[in-house]
Amino acid sequence: MSMGNMYSSKLLxxxxxxxxxxxxxxxxxxxxxxxxxxxxxxxxxxxxxxxxRAVRNDIRYCRICHNxxxxxxxxxxxxxxxxxxxxxxxxxxxxxxxxxxxxxYGGVYHVLGGVISPMDGIGPDDLNIDxxxxxxxxxxxxxxxxxLSATMEGDTTNYYIYKRIAPYGVKTTTIARGVAVGDELxxxxxxxxxxxxxxxxxxxxxx
Amino acid sequence: MSMGNMYSSKLLxxxxxxxxxxxxxxxxxxxxxxxxxxxxxxxxxxxxxxxxRAVRNDIRYCRICHNxxxxxxxxxxxxxxxxxxxxxxxxxxxxxxxxxxxxxYGGVYHVLGGVISPMDGIGPDDLNIDxxxxxxxxxxxxxxxxxLSATMEGDTTNYYIYKRIAPYGVKTTTIARGVAVGDELxxxxxxxxxxxxxxxxxxxxxx
Numbered sequence: 001m002s003m004g005n006m007y008s009s010k011l012l013x014x015x016x017x018x019x020x021x022x023x024x025x026x027x028x029x030x031x032x033x034x035x036x037x038x039x040x041x042x043x044x045x046x047x048x049x050x051x052x053r054a055v056r057n058d059i060r061y062c063r064i065c066h067n068x069x070x071x072x073x074x075x076x077x078x079x080x081x082x083x084x085x086x087x088x089x090x091x092x093x094x095x096x097x098x099x100x101x102x103x104x105y106g107g108v109y110h111v112l113g114g115v116i117s118p119m120d121g122i123g124p125d126d127l128n129i130d131x132x133x134x135x136x137x138x139x140x141x142x143x144x145x146x147x148l149s150a151t152m153e154g155d156t157t158n159y160y161i162y163k164r165i166a167p168y169g170v171k172t173t174t175i176a177r178g179v180a181v182g183d184e185l186x187x188x189x190x191x192x193x194x195x196x197x198x199x200x201x202x203x204x205x206x207x
Numbered sequence: 208m209s210m211g212n213m214y215s216s217k218l219l220x221x222x223x224x225x226x227x228x229x230x231x232x233x234x235x236x237x238x239x240x241x242x243x244x245x246x247x248x249x250x251x252x253x254x255x256x257x258x259x260r261a262v263r264n265d266i267r268y269c270r271i272c273h274n275x276x277x278x279x280x281x282x283x284x285x286x287x288x289x290x291x292x293x294x295x296x297x298x299x300x301x302x303x304x305x306x307x308x309x310x311x312y313g314g315v316y317h318v319l320g321g322v323i324s325p326m327d328g329i330g331p332d333d334l335n336i337d338x339x340x341x342x343x344x345x346x347x348x349x350x351x352x353x354x355l356s357a358t359m360e361g362d363t364t365n366y367y368i369y370k371r372i373a374p375y376g377v378k379t380t381t382i383a384r385g386v387a388v389g390d391e392l393x394x395x396x397x398x399x400x401x402x403x404x405x406x407x408x409x410x411x412x413x414x
Contacts, residue, residue, distance in 0.1 A: 015262035045263040049256040055222035
């Protein structure tokens with residue numbers, strides 16, 4: 001007897017199986033979610049499935065920055081209040097969301113779609129690096145901020161991008177590495193601590 | 208700026224909002240699930256939404272036991288291998304699944320749809336108790352096993368059902384209360400321990 005046959009309904013089994021394919025959702029959670037939907041109004045469940053269908057079929061990537069967008073150009077790239085001469089390079093759309101959540105950044109973005117990772121078979125041509133170079137070549141930016149992961153792959157990608165855009169003479173910066181806010185010094189790893197020390201800033205800047 | 212506006216896409220925001228309505232799914236998890244679906248093939252996502260639509264629109268309750276079913280009579284009630292003269296009364300379809308998972312029970316079920324709970328405004332008429340009485344009155348069962356929660360509401364409902372079906376002279380039992388398998392005695396609460404002591408069974412039965 002398979003797990004599926006424990007449910008007296010194939011419809012139930014199918015729906016649970018589909019939910020259980022989602023990352024981090026086991027069969028128990030999947031069952032709980034399906035039983036929840038069974039108690040909901042049909043109209044509510046239609047809204048749920050329609051929202052998923054719509055996001056999958058109709059969402060696209062911004063022509064300029066490759067962020068997720070409902071239109072040809074995303075809300076950030078089409079916002080005249082943003083500084084379009086400041087481009088922050090990130091790996092994924094999740095990073096855009098994380099930076100937007102800080103409310104500290106008023107420039108625009110460029111989403112690479114990942115980092116260079118020979119181990120995973122991801123080379124520069126698999127990322128939106130040509131498109132970044134084109135933006136820089138078109139003199140769109142005064143400054144390119146590299147905001148990739150603090151990993152070996154991130155550092156490799158930073159260096160590769162730097163080499164590609166340096167000929168255009170654009171100012172290139174990377175976000176600071178250091179001890180995370182709220183972390184105790186003694187628990188920071190030595191590389192982070194070393195970077196934090198090397199990149200120390202005048203105290204007056206921090207107050 | 209609302210959380211929703213952090214996403215540069217209303218389609219994304221809608222889908223995340225719909226997932227976040229599910230119990231136990233916060234906005235962060237919802238976002239992770241939607242971004243996962245965006246990476247999936249369209250056909251996979253169609254299977255997902257179609258399975259949900261189908262289970263919500265086409266599933267029904269078994270005419271006899273009120274368990275979830277794809278057909279008029281559920282697989283358990285239409286299985287000639289089961290003992291149809293042994294009816295186990297449970298609160299929900301989840302309880303049917305839990306008991307089926309033990310593979311210890313060969314009878315059939317009766318799903319009440321909850322327990323009597325004046326605090327929640329649930330009275331006997333909100334549950335499938337008339338239908339249970341009808342099954343007993345029709346002499347369908349030799350024994351009715353009450354398998355409700357070991358709570359005040361469960362005990363109240365047990366007693367109410369007992370009063371309703373006792374006139375028909377059917378044998379009525381309840382599942383054993385006791386120390387959970389794997390639990391240490393000292394951590395069992397006193398009521399459970401008291402019931403376990405009162406309902407002790409000959410050791411030979413347990414080996």
